[in-house]
Amino acid sequence: SIVHFNISHWFQPYVLKYLETLDSSISDWVTAAIKQDAFEEVNIGAGHSSSASDLFAFFYEPLTWIKGLNWPDDYQRATFISKLAKVFCKAVDLYAQYMETMFNGCMPSSVTAVATTEVKTLSEQLASFTFRSESAEAKKATQFVFTPKMCVLVNNIEAVRQRLDELYRNMDVDEVAQILHEQGPEIEIDPTAPHQFEIVFVNGERLLPMDSNEASDPFIIMTHEGKEVFKSKTVYATINPRWNEVYEVTLTKDITYHIKIFDSDKVGKSRLCGWQQLTIDPEDYEDYMPHDIWLDLIQIGRLHLRITMRGEREDVQFFFGRTFRSLKRKEADMSGMIVDAMVPCVEACLTEKVLFSNFRSKALFPFFGSSLSSAKVTKVSDEDCDNALGQLIDYLEESLPVLYDYLTAEGMNLVITKLWKEMLIIIENLLMPPLSDIVSDRTPLTEIEMHVVFKIVEFIKLYLNGGDAGDGFPLKVLEIPKYKDLLTARPIYDASPEDLMQEYQRALTVPGRGRLGRQASNDIDRRFVTGAVKRPSMDSMTPNPETVLRILRMRLDDNVSTFLEQAVETQAKAREARAQAKRDQMAYQRQIMRGQEGLS
Numbered sequence: 001s002i003v004h005f006n007i008s009h010w011f012q013p014y015v016l017k018y019l020e021t022l023d024s025s026i027s028d029w030v031t032a033a034i035k036q037d038a039f040e041e042v043n044i045g046a047g048h049s050s051s052a053s054d055l056f057a058f059f060y061e062p063l064t065w066i067k068g069l070n071w072p073d074d075y076q077r078a079t080f081i082s083k084l085a086k087v088f089c090k091a092v093d094l095y096a097q098y099m100e101t102m103f104n105g106c107m108p109s110s111v112t113a114v115a116t117t118e119v120k121t122l123s124e125q126l127a128s129f130t131f132r133s134e135s136a137e138a139k140k141a142t143q144f145v146f147t148p149k150m151c152v153l154v155n156n157i158e159a160v161r162q163r164l165d166e167l168y169r170n171m172d173v174d175e176v177a178q179i180l181h182e183q184g185p186e187i188e189i190d191p192t193a194p195h196q197f198e199i200v201f202v203n204g205e206r207l208l209p210m211d212s213n214e215a216s217d218p219f220i221i222m223t224h225e226g227k228e229v230f231k232s233k234t235v236y237a238t239i240n241p242r243w244n245e246v247y248e249v250t251l252t253k254d255i256t257y258h259i260k261i262f263d264s265d266k267v268g269k270s271r272l273c274g275w276q277q278l279t280i281d282p283e284d285y286e287d288y289m290p291h292d293i294w295l296d297l298i299q300i301g302r303l304h305l306r307i308t309m310r311g312e313r314e315d316v317q318f319f320f321g322r323t324f325r326s327l328k329r330k331e332a333d334m335s336g337m338i339v340d341a342m343v344p345c346v347e348a349c350l351t352e353k354v355l356f357s358n359f360r361s362k363a364l365f366p367f368f369g370s371s372l373s374s375a376k377v378t379k380v381s382d383e384d385c386d387n388a389l390g391q392l393i394d395y396l397e398e399s400l401p402v403l404y405d406y407l408t409a410e411g412m413n414l415v416i417t418k419l420w421k422e423m424l425i426i427i428e429n430l431l432m433p434p435l436s437d438i439v440s441d442r443t444p445l446t447e448i449e450m451h452v453v454f455k456i457v458e459f460i461k462l463y464l465n466g467g468d469a470g471d472g473f474p475l476k477v478l479e480i481p482k483y484k485d486l487l488t489a490r491p492i493y494d495a496s497p498e499d500l501m502q503e504y505q506r507a508l509t510v511p512g513r514g515r516l517g518r519q520a521s522n523d524i525d526r527r528f529v530t531g532a533v534k535r536p537s538m539d540s541m542t543p544n545p546e547t548v549l550r551i552l553r554m555r556l557d558d559n560v561s562t563f564l565e566q567a568v569e570t571q572a573k574a575r576e577a578r579a580q581a582k583r584d585q586m587a588y589q590r591q592i593m594r595g596q597e598g599l600s
Contacts, residue, residue, distance in 0.1 A: 029091055048155045053159075058091075062271040085173065085320065087368050135598075202244060206239060206240065211237050224257050257280070259276055279586075281590065289321075293307055298576050342419060349392035350426045351430075432555065436568075440553040489551065503543060
C-alpha cells in the first residue's frame, strides 16, 4: 500500500520553532554588531560604519535557509516569510533606537529628543559600552563641536533604511502579502478592545508673547471633562518652546481633550496664551504609526503633537512600512537636533549689537540729523557686510566642514535647509516683533540697518550656495518659502499705518495668504515630493498677513491698537470655525464608514 506523507504537516512546527528562536536572538544580533563597531566609515565616502552592514549580514543566512526549503504550500511559505520579516524589522527598529540613543548622548541635553521608557532602558544598556557619548565638557561648551562619529550615527540610520528597501524586494514582500490576503482567514476586529496611546507634546511655535520682553513662560494643561489629566513643565522666556513630554492613556472609544497653554507668572495668576480641542479616535490610528499633529491655537501660534496607538497588524507590508517610516522620522529628528545645537551660536552671531555696531560706529550717517531713523543710506559695501558676518562665517567654517565631509548628501541637505530656515527666522525677528494683538514698544530699524539686514540675507545665501563658484547648495534648495516671505517685508517695512492696514486686507484676499501663522514648516518634504521649484507668481510676492501685522505693531497710531485686536480676534474665530468644521467632517466620515460596515 502507498503511504501518503504530508511533509508540510510534519515539519511546519519545527520551522515555526526556528523562527521563534530567531526572534529571541534579536537583541544578541544587534548588540554583537554594535560592540564590534568603531563607528568610523567602513571606507572613504561610504558614510556608514560596519554595524549597518553587519546587521543585515545576520539576516541573509536565515532568509536563504527559509527560501531553500522550497516549501510546497504557498500559504505556509508566505507565513514563514511574514514572520521572518517581523523578526528582521524588530531588529532594525532596535538598532535604530540604539543609534538614536547614542546620538542623543552626544548632544546638548537642551536639544535631545523625548526620553521614552524604551529609550531610557537603552541608555542604561549603553552605559556599559565604551563609545556611549562624548565628554561632558563638549556638551557644556557654548560653541558645540560636531564630531565625525555623530555624523556616522546619522548615516547609519540612512544606510539601514536603504538596505531595508533592498531586503523588501529580496523577500518578495508584495507577492507574499497577496498570498496571505487571498488565502488567509478574515480577521475580526473588536471595536470595544482597549488601545494604549502615547501622546508626545513636542513643541510650540510662534505663541502669543505675554511678557514685556516679547516672550512668554509657557506650560501646557490638558483636561478632559473639566479634570486635569496632564501638566507640562514650564519653558522660560520663549514663544517657541520645546517640551518633548509624554502622556499615556488607554482608550476604548473616541475622546476629546481641551488643551490650554498658559504663561507662567510667579507673582500673579497665569495667563492664557492659546487653546484648542484635540479629538482622538482609535479608528484614525489603526495603522499604529506615529501621527504628527499640528493644532492651530486660538488665538495665535500652534502646537506640535506626536500621537501613536501602540500595537501591530499581522501584515508583512505593515512591518516594513512601519519600520521604514520610523527610520525616516529618526533621520529628520536627528538632523533637527544638529540644527538645534547650532542655533544658540547662530543667534549670538546675528544680534543687533554684532551686525550693526560696525555701521553705527562708522561715518555712515549725516553728522547733523534729527535722529538715526532719518538717516539715509550712504554706503554699505560688501566688505562691511563681510565684517558684520565675520563671527557667523567663522562659526560656520568651523562647524560645517565636519558635517559636509561625513554626512551623506541627503543628510547634509536636510541639515542645511533646516539651518537656513532658522537663520531666516532669527533675521526676521531682528526686523519685527512677534505677532500679538497689542502695539509693541519696539521701533523699526533705520533705513541703513534694514539695508544691511537684506544684504546680509543675500550674503549668507551666496555663502551657502558656494560663492562665485556656485558649487554649494543649489539656489532652488535655498529659496524656500520662508526666504520669499522675508523678501516681501522689505517694500512695506516703512509703510504708513494706513497703507499697512490696506495691505493686510489685500493679503487676506490672495489665495494661500489668508491665514495667520500658516508659514510652511515642511519645506524639505515639499521639495522632495514636488521636484522642481515653480517660478514665483505675482501673488507669491504678496506679504504674509502675519508679516504685515508684525510690522504694524511698531506703528504708534491711535487706530493701530484697535485694528490689531480686531484682526487677531477675527482670525481666532476663523481658526475655531475651521477646527470645528474639520472635527464635524471627520465625525461624519466615521459615521458613514460605520454604516457601510454594518451593511456588509
